[in-house]
Amino acid sequence: MRTPIEIETREERLTLPDGDFIDLEWTMNESDKKIIVLHGLEGSIESSYARGILKAIQDQGWQAVFMHFRGCSGEHNIEDRSYHSGETSDIRFLIDTLTTRDPNVRLCAIGYSLGGNALLKYLGETRNDSKLESAVTVSVPYKLERCSQKLKKGFSRIYQRHLVSRLLNKTRDKFIDRQPPFDLSQLHRWKTFQLFDHHVTAPLHGFESGHDYYTQCSSYQFLKYITTPALLIHALDDPFMTRDVIPKPEDLSESIQLELSNHGGHVGFVSGNTPWNAKYWLEQRIPEFLGTYLD
Numbered sequence: 001m002r003t004p005i006e007i008e009t010r011e012e013r014l015t016l017p018d019g020d021f022i023d024l025e026w027t028m029n030e031s032d033k034k035i036i037v038l039h040g041l042e043g044s045i046e047s048s049y050a051r052g053i054l055k056a057i058q059d060q061g062w063q064a065v066f067m068h069f070r071g072c073s074g075e076h077n078i079e080d081r082s083y084h085s086g087e088t089s090d091i092r093f094l095i096d097t098l099t100t101r102d103p104n105v106r107l108c109a110i111g112y113s114l115g116g117n118a119l120l121k122y123l124g125e126t127r128n129d130s131k132l133e134s135a136v137t138v139s140v141p142y143k144l145e146r147c148s149q150k151l152k153k154g155f156s157r158i159y160q161r162h163l164v165s166r167l168l169n170k171t172r173d174k175f176i177d178r179q180p181p182f183d184l185s186q187l188h189r190w191k192t193f194q195l196f197d198h199h200v201t202a203p204l205h206g207f208e209s210g211h212d213y214y215t216q217c218s219s220y221q222f223l224k225y226i227t228t229p230a231l232l233i234h235a236l237d238d239p240f241m242t243r244d245v246i247p248k249p250e251d252l253s254e255s256i257q258l259e260l261s262n263h264g265g266h267v268g269f270v271s272g273n274t275p276w277n278a279k280y281w282l283e284q285r286i287p288e289f290l291g292t293y294l295d
Contacts, residue, residue: 002278005051007058009066014097022090023073025066027054033062033106033294034098038091038115040139040267042166044072049112049267049282056283060291067094069115076174080181081204085114085144086217088122095131108290109135112267113240116140117219123230124222134229134293136286139238139267142223143245145214148193156239159266164196171200180204220245226253231289233282235264259285 012024025045035057039047045066057064069083070090083090091109098105109132111119116137123130141147151160168187175184181203190196198210207213234246252258261269269281 002048002052002280005055007051007055009045009054014094016090016093018079020070020078022070022077022094023068023075024094025054025068027058027064029058029061029063031061031063032102032104033108035062035064035290036091036094036098036107036109037064037066038109038111038119039066039069039072040113040115041163042072042170043112043115044068044074047112052280052283053110053286056287060287062290062294065094065098067091071170071174080175080178082174084201084205084213084217085117085141086121086213086219087205088118088125091118091122092126099131106294107132108294110286110290111135111137111140113139113141117142117144117217120219120226120230120232121217121222123228124219124225127225128227130228132228134231134290136231136233136289138233138269138282138286139235139240139264140219140232141241141245142218142220142247143214143241144218145194145211146245147241148197148210148214150242151240152192152194159239160193161191164191164193167196167200220247220251223247223251223256224253227255229293230256231286232256232258233261233264233269233285234258235261235266235269237263238266240266257289 008028009025010028014022014024037053050066054064070077071082109119117140119135119137123135150156172187182199190199194210197213202210202213236243271279271281
């Protein structure tokens with residue numbers, strides 16, 4: 001287990017157009033070069049990768065802003081809906097807010113797992129109008145339905161059990177005193193991602209079914225439209241997905257650089273022979289890539 005990294009941040013609550021909110025964590029330094037960090041499923045500022053990458057960004061002299069998706073900062077959001085793998089409107093609103101505050105701001109973004117899928121979808125949707133100078137994604141589930149199937153098999157079921165249990169408990173707590181668009185009494189039955197996304201994610205966010213959600217929100221179909229320089233980091237031994245979800249060269253635009261590693265797991269990429277001498281490669285590689293555009 002990594003020793004927690006001490007880094008001072010300040011909080012900001014950003015009110016969204018629908019009256020809901022997202023919570024941000026800013027590094028304390030000031031810079032016109034700002035890096036947006038998007039977390040994975042049920043992630044937060046306490047996630048293992050969060051403070052490490054914030055410190056790495058600050059050490060470059062850039063300012064980082066960690067965006068909690070709705071309901072992920074430790075407090076339920078206002079609306080019934082929350083967040084999902086294809087939610088890009090909140091990302092767009094944050095970017096528009098930052099560029100309105102400072103028209104000269106230089107923005108980049110980093111997305112981990114679910115946050116990376118949403119970031120790639122945003123880049124494909126906005127094309128030449130992303131307002132980002134560059135982007136990095138790590139361990140993205142490019143094909144959501146295939147990943148949900150993989151998580152029902154073998155060792156991957158341990159990850160599914162842990163994450164879906166958190167989603168079920170969080171959903172139950174959120175709707176304890178309000179009426180959800182699904183049968184709350186059946187919640188305990190939906191113990192896989194496929195069942196949870198079909199019965200909860202889809203109706204909460206306006207999709208016809210879990211399959212419809214996966215089809216509309218999988219990022220692989222947006223990759224060919226991306227014009228922002230982007231580095232996609234992925235490990236062949238990622239336990240969340242099979243190798244057939246990894247994009248092929250013909251899926252990628254000319255602006256995308258795909259880096260595949262034999263090892264790295266899911267949002268891992270840790271090297272070193274001993275726990276007390278571990279090297280967190282992402283905290284070196286990500287600033288290196290972003291720096292080729294910011295510096």
